[in-house]
Amino acid sequence: CSLDSFGAVKCWGSNAYGQLGNGHGGDGSDNFDSTVPVGVVGLGSGVTKIAVGTLSTCAIQNGALKCWGGNFEGTLGIGVSGSPVLTPTQVVGLDENSGVTDVSLGGSGHTCAIVNGGAKCWGRNGSGQLGNGQGGDSSNDYDSNVPVDVVGLETDVYAISTGGFHTCAIQGTTTKCWGNNLLGQLGNGSHGPLAHSSVPVQVLDIDLNSYGISAGGQFSCAYLDSGAK
Numbered sequence: 281c282s283l284d285s286f287g288a289v290k291c292w293g294s295n296a297y298g299q300l301g302n303g304h305g306g307d308g309s310d311n312f313d314s315t316v317p318v319g320v321v322g323l324g325s326g327v328t329k330i331a332v333g334t335l336s337t338c339a340i341q342n343g344a345l346k347c348w349g350g351n352f353e354g355t356l357g358i359g360v361s362g363s364p365v366l367t368p369t370q371v372v373g374l375d376e377n378s379g380v381t382d383v384s385l386g387g388s389g390h391t392c393a394i395v396n397g398g399a400k401c402w403g404r405n406g407s408g409q410l411g412n413g414q415g416g417d418s419s420n421d422y423d424s425n426v427p428v429d430v431v432g433l434e435t436d437v438y439a440i441s442t443g444g445f446h447t448c449a450i451q452g453t454t455t456k457c458w459g460n461n462l463l464g465q466l467g468n469g470s471h472g473p474l475a476h477s478s479v480p481v482q483v484l485d486i487d488l489n490s491y492g493i494s495a496g497g498q499f500s501c502a503y504l505d506s507g508a509k
Contacts, residue, residue, distance in 0.1 A: 287327045289339055290317035297335045298366035299349035306364035321367040333385025345374040345393060353389040353404035354425030361425045372426040386442030387497055394440055399433035399449050402426055407445040408478030409459030416478045431479040443495030455490045455502055456480035463498045
């Protein structure tokens with residue numbers, strides 16, 4: 281997907297789950313894929329940020345957060361889960377007055393946003409990647425189809441990134457991660473099948489001046505004064 285100088289969004293490629301947002305697709309096939317950019321319904325202006333996930337897409341338009349595409353675990357945050365959504369739909373509670381400034385879609389079906397300086401997440405929570413103190417048992421019992429607050433990240437959050445099954449954020453001068461930690465992707469000095477965390481934990485050796493964070497499939501990186509770690 282791309283965002284032009286007028287705040288309009290166009291997308292192209294796979295549309296099996298309606299992730300292009302043009303009102304077509306969603307049947308799981310390649311019948312409605314597009315090899316050229318197509319306009320997203322209702323997003324012809326006013327968009328300041330877009331984010332794409334594996335099967336879903338989100339955009340901030342005039343301060344409101346809207347998402348579309350695959351919604352199996354509640355990835356879109358619209359209050360229901362299951363069937364794909366073919367056009368942009370507002371995330372529950374995140375309207376033009378909510379103060380949304382950033383959004384990130386993970387690879388496993390969860391989404392997070394910075395809202396009025398705090399972190400909120402929704403969708404899949406099998407590894408505790410929503411950060412609300414629940415989940416982590418690999419089931420879908422604690423998935424959420426509406427935004428939930430991340431524990432301890434109510435203020436001062438200025439960067440957030442969703443990975444495969446984990447999430448990271450920068451709060452003030454502290455870098456924190458949560459969710460799956462099988463391979464040490466939380467950076468807190470532990471790893472393994474029992475090391476997952478459903479609440480944010482501080483990343484070691486990154487105390488001050490972290491300017492950016494990126495959560496990959498099963499690893500994480502940060503940008504510091506001294507370079508990248």
